[in-house]
Amino acid sequence: xxxxxxxxxxxxxxxxxxxxxxxxxxxxxxxxxxxxxxxxxxxxxxxxxxxxxxxxxxxxxxxxxxxxxxxxxxxxxxxxxxxxxxxxxxxxxxxxxxxxxxxxxxxxxxxxxxxxxxxxxxxxxxxxxxxxxxxxxxxxxxxxxxxxxxxxxxxxxxxxxxxxxxxxxxxxxxxxxxxxxxxxxxxxxxxxxxxxxxxxxxxxxxxxxxxxxxxxxxxxxxxxxxxxxxxxxxxxxxxxxxxxxxxxxxxxxxxxxx
Numbered sequence: 001x002x003x004x005x006x007x008x009x010x011x012x013x014x015x016x017x018x019x020x021x022x023x024x025x026x027x028x029x030x031x032x033x034x035x036x037x038x039x040x041x042x043x044x045x046x047x048x049x050x051x052x053x054x055x056x057x058x059x060x061x062x063x064x065x066x067x068x069x070x071x072x073x074x075x076x077x078x079x080x081x082x083x084x085x086x087x088x089x090x091x092x093x094x095x096x097x098x099x100x101x102x103x104x105x106x107x108x109x110x111x112x113x114x115x116x117x118x119x120x121x122x123x124x125x126x127x128x129x130x131x132x133x134x135x136x137x138x139x140x141x142x143x144x145x146x147x148x149x150x151x152x153x154x155x156x157x158x159x160x161x162x163x164x165x166x167x168x169x170x171x172x173x174x175x176x177x178x179x180x181x182x183x184x185x186x187x188x189x190x191x192x193x194x195x196x197x198x199x200x201x202x203x204x205x206x207x208x209x210x211x212x213x214x215x216x217x218x219x220x221x222x223x224x225x226x227x228x229x230x231x232x233x234x235x236x237x238x239x240x241x242x243x244x245x246x247x248x249x250x251x252x253x254x255x256x257x258x
Contacts, residue, residue: 011257016060016067019052023068023089027076042234045069046194049092050187050239055246057258058097065089080209088197096190103182104258111185112173118188119166126159155226158233162188165237180244187239191232198228 026044045065053061066086073082102108133156169176169184202221206212212220250257 008257012056012060015052015056015257016064019048019056019060019064020068020071022048023065024072027069027072042231044235044238045072046089046092046191046231046235047238047242049089050096050190050235051242051246053093053096053190054100054183054186054239054243055250058094058101060093061097062090062093065093081205084198084201084205088194088201091193091197092190095193096186098186099189100179100182100186103179103186108178108182110173110178111181112170114185115166115170115173115181118185119163119170122159122163122166126156126163129156129159154230158230162233162236179247180240183243183247184236184240187236191236195225195228195232199225 023045026048029044031042045068049061049065049069051061052064066089069089070082070086073079073085078085103111133153166184166188169181173181199218199221202224203214203217206217206220207214210217
């Protein structure tokens with residue numbers, strides 16, 4: 001079914017509101033991750049931001065994430081984190097949507113090189129965290145900091161899992177649809193933006209809101225990254241897994257809403 005521009009904009013607004021509501025509700029469901037230190041947990045918010053970016057568009061995913069997850073922060077006692085949430089979720093959607101848009105072009109080529117590079121980065125990260133865990137144990141104590149850096153097994157396990165999935169995508173690229181390859185790459189890029197953003201904006205938060213100096217602010221921000229990395233890995237795998245059947249359903253409907 002063909003739709004005109006007015007209808008397309010209306011449908012996009014409806015999907016933005018729908019995914020915003022889903023992102024809001026998703027944050028109430030948290031899955032604890034076993035860890036000897038800290039209380040890391042998984043949530044589905046970022047997953048739905050990426051999914052909306054892949055199925056509809058980057059702006060729809062980003063705006064939905066900003067509205068839904070930002071509203072959650074404002075209404076559930078995390079108001080000071082709301083600005084960071086709004087910026088980062090918008091960024092996830094825009095980055096994922098931009099990368100995926102390259103795969104929708106008729107002459108799109110396989111991003112096998114980018115998939116292989118992403119795999120190498122994640123496998124190297126997993127190996128580094130595993131080595132750190134072996135030689136330093138579960139807790140890495142940093143002089144001058146009250147909190148320790150937790151090296152949860154979930155960190156390197158998730159890094160290895162996603163790294164090998166990307167490696168498999170690169171190896172079997174010729175057998176996978178180009179759009180699916182770009183969906184995987186787009187999800188990884190969106191989450192990479194979120195991890196870097198969480199680290200940098202987290203440090204800024206410690207400096208502005210808590211009066212910390214920059215060096216300890218960066219260290220404190222790094223301590224909070226394990227849950228972000230685990231969430232990111234889970235979000236990539238989950239978003240792509242949901243994207244596969246839903247993209248087919250969108251294609252069968254024949255409705256062009258992008």
